[in-house]
Amino acid sequence: MLNLIITETALEQVPKNIHSHQTVVKHAARLGKKPGNTLLDRSYHHAAMIKLDYHEKRGRPDIAHRALLSALGTPLNRENLLRVFMHTVKEKVIYVNPRTRLPRSYSRFVGLIEQLLIEKEVPRKEPLLLRVEKKDLKTLINELKSQYIVALTRVGKPKTVEKIAESLVKHEDAVVIVGGFPQGRFSQHIIKAATDAFSIDRETLDTSVVISRIIYEYERVLGLPEKRLRENQKDI
Amino acid sequence: MLNLIITETALEQVPKNIHSHQTVVKHAARLGKKPGNTLLDRSYHHAAMIKLDYHEKRGRPDIAHRALLSALGTPLNRENLLRVFMHTVKEKVIYVNPRTRLPRSYSRFVGLIEQLLIEKEVPRKEPLLLRVEKKDLKTLINELKSQYIVALTRVGKPKTVEKIAESLVKHEDAVVIVGGFPQGRFSQHIIKAATDAFSIDRETLDTSVVISRIIYEYERVLGLPEKRLRENQKDI
Numbered sequence: 001m002l003n004l005i006i007t008e009t010a011l012e013q014v015p016k017n018i019h020s021h022q023t024v025v026k027h028a029a030r031l032g033k034k035p036g037n038t039l040l041d042r043s044y045h046h047a048a049m050i051k052l053d054y055h056e057k058r059g060r061p062d063i064a065h066r067a068l069l070s071a072l073g074t075p076l077n078r079e080n081l082l083r084v085f086m087h088t089v090k091e092k093v094i095y096v097n098p099r100t101r102l103p104r105s106y107s108r109f110v111g112l113i114e115q116l117l118i119e120k121e122v123p124r125k126e127p128l129l130l131r132v133e134k135k136d137l138k139t140l141i142n143e144l145k146s147q148y149i150v151a152l153t154r155v156g157k158p159k160t161v162e163k164i165a166e167s168l169v170k171h172e173d174a175v176v177i178v179g180g181f182p183q184g185r186f187s188q189h190i191i192k193a194a195t196d197a198f199s200i201d202r203e204t205l206d207t208s209v210v211i212s213r214i215i216y217e218y219e220r221v222l223g224l225p226e227k228r229l230r231e232n233q234k235d236i
Numbered sequence: 237m238l239n240l241i242i243t244e245t246a247l248e249q250v251p252k253n254i255h256s257h258q259t260v261v262k263h264a265a266r267l268g269k270k271p272g273n274t275l276l277d278r279s280y281h282h283a284a285m286i287k288l289d290y291h292e293k294r295g296r297p298d299i300a301h302r303a304l305l306s307a308l309g310t311p312l313n314r315e316n317l318l319r320v321f322m323h324t325v326k327e328k329v330i331y332v333n334p335r336t337r338l339p340r341s342y343s344r345f346v347g348l349i350e351q352l353l354i355e356k357e358v359p360r361k362e363p364l365l366l367r368v369e370k371k372d373l374k375t376l377i378n379e380l381k382s383q384y385i386v387a388l389t390r391v392g393k394p395k396t397v398e399k400i401a402e403s404l405v406k407h408e409d410a411v412v413i414v415g416g417f418p419q420g421r422f423s424q425h426i427i428k429a430a431t432d433a434f435s436i437d438r439e440t441l442d443t444s445v446v447i448s449r450i451i452y453e454y455e456r457v458l459g460l461p462e463k464r465l466r467e468n469q470k471d472i
Binding site: 062078108160161199200203216220 | 311340396438444445
């Protein structure tokens with residue numbers, strides 16, 4: 001079982017101090033929602049975001065969307081060997097049911113997350129797919145009771161994804177932490193929370209590229225690709 | 237060098253016979269465009285699409301968006317060892333400059349492709365990033381003059397991505413073909429155009445998941461991850 005934490009994800013409701021900004025009011029009106037019930041999104045709120053602290057790390061729900069699709073669409077997830085947790089820049093944790101069929105449409109994804117942040121659980125009827133709790137990363141990590149926690153960051157020790165996956169597989173309930181923000185680095189407390197911090201490339205890679213690679217290598221080390229192809233032949 | 241062709245991509249302008257459908261008119265009006273200048277998109281045009289032939293394979297620009305981001309964001313592309321071609325369901329080919337910084341925002345991506353399909357080239361000023369030509373897959377493949385062409389499809393022979401990448405690397409200018417549509421299978425002529433057709437998993441995987449895996453394995457076989465990490469250490 002691999003636990004994937006997407007951390008400091010640039011996903012939050014529009015904060016109060018920019019509710020009255022023109023771009024925020026206009027976008028909320030178009031959606032027929034109150035500003036505080038809409039997601040902060042740089043592609044609509046760029047002008048308003050300049051006022052916000054560490055704004056370069058915020059307002060990118062598209063990163064969360066692609067990251068979740070990259071994780072949930074893998075054979076590892078279909079084998080029920082992956083757990084995905086999305087920790088946000090606002091210290092919330094979204095618990096993701098592995099059976100979630102996430103909307104492919106960005107605007108529907110945003111609508112779903114907007115509903116989630118208001119109602120705390122979606123959908124309204126069973127099975128529950130997404131659940132959010134106020135929680136910091138440290139508390140989430142403690143909950144997972146893992147002996148081996150790897151943070152993937154440009155400032156980590158250089159190590160190939162293959163070698164990292166070999167170490168992860170050796171630990172029951174290992175955790176891998178990937179940043180869910182566009183620029184900048186992990187906050188220092190995140191690196192402190194990890195057993196090891198590794199860099200997998202000399203350049204910064206997109207969150208979804210990193211997630212695709214670590215999950216695929218984890219599958220490879222488990223021998224999952226061969227196993228699933230053998231089962232394929234049995235089907236025929 | 238790896239040539240990636242995303243084929244029969246569900247990317248096209250709204251076809252004439254549904255221009256007057258209510259959902260099409262409404263969506264075009266919201267964008268301030270003529271219906272024929274907007275992209276067919278199931279998330280807006282679902283009701284209108286039922287009238288279209290083989291509609292289950294059409295109207296999914298989001299697949300194209302994620303596929304291109306998954307390919308262009310890789311170290312292989314940054315090393316200039318990847319060429320990406322997007323062949324569409326309407327027999328057009330989009331040539332992608334490896335230096336393209338694709339919009340992360342879905343609505344901006346759609347706007348860019350809408351402009352491309354009208355003006356044939358974007359952006360208006362140099363460097364040219366995307367160019368489209370009327371062209372079928374067969375003609376594109378002939379242009380590439382490749383000795384080894386692999387199609388990835390659920391109906392192919394079971395083979396791991398690792399083994400496929402090992403074969404691809406042996407051929408200068410190898411081509412890998414991945415479907416850019418949501419459901420259904422390659423048209424028969426596509427499988428005929430390929431040297432080999434392989435299945436990498438017993439279930440259908442998302443286009444962007446398949447692309448991530450084949451590019452990453454190609455990098456692995458080349459030894460690129462280690463090479464780039466060694467260069468990283470030299471930088472320090």
